[in-house]
Amino acid sequence: MLKKIATGFLAVAATSAVALSLPSVASASTVGAAGYDNDYSDYWSPVYSKNGLAKSQGWIGVSWDEDGESNEVTVRGRLYDLDNRDEDEGGKCAFVKFEASDFDHDWSPVYSKKYCGFPGYKKFSFSENDVFSVRVKVCQIGQHSNYPTKCGRWEYLYTAESE
Structure with a gap:
């Protein structure tokens, strides 16, 4: 009897492991973080500054009009300050820009956020209309500065042609 129970647990564990290892497939219409239907939605992985002392991660959702000619992109996320040094020791704040x-295919800045507050994070959200692609970059920035430094590379979150 104990052997049958153990075999059953192993079968469930193996099935769960296989299911978790398979890549998820986004359907044509998915329910996003906001709880409303989107034509595309996905969680984006952490994006870091060049030195790893700032990061951001979140969710992106895209809703197209009935004709497929116009869209609205919504981005939500968190910006983390991972620099435990204070300003006198050279510590900087986290900065994210989109x-x-x-x-x-003309790029323009649409949103940026600065957060000073190790070890915490700051939530953010914005929407933009008629978007072909969205990209994000995480940097550090001085508490009283307007010039980001230690920027990571651009990470693409969405491109209309990938739908």
């Missing part, structure tokens, strides 16, 4: 391209 750019979006229109359907003519």
Whole structure:
């Protein structure tokens, strides 16, 4: 009897492991973090500054109009300050910036956020219309500065052609 129970647990564990290892497939219409239908939605992995002392992660959702000619992109996330040094020791704040391209592939800044507060995070959210692509970059920035430093590379969160 004990052997049958153990075998049953092993079968459940193996099935769960296989299911968890399979990549998830996004459907044509998924319910996003906000709880409403999107034509595309996904969670984006942590993006770090060059030195790893700032990070951001979150969710992106895209809703297209009925004709498929216009869309609204919503981005939500958290910005983490991972620099435990104070300003006198050279510590800096976390900074995230987003750019979006229109359907003519022209990039422009659409949102940025600064957060000083190791070891915490700051939530953010924004929406943009008629977007072909969205990308994000995480940096550090001085508490009283307007010039980011130690920026990581651009990470693409969404491109219309990948749908």
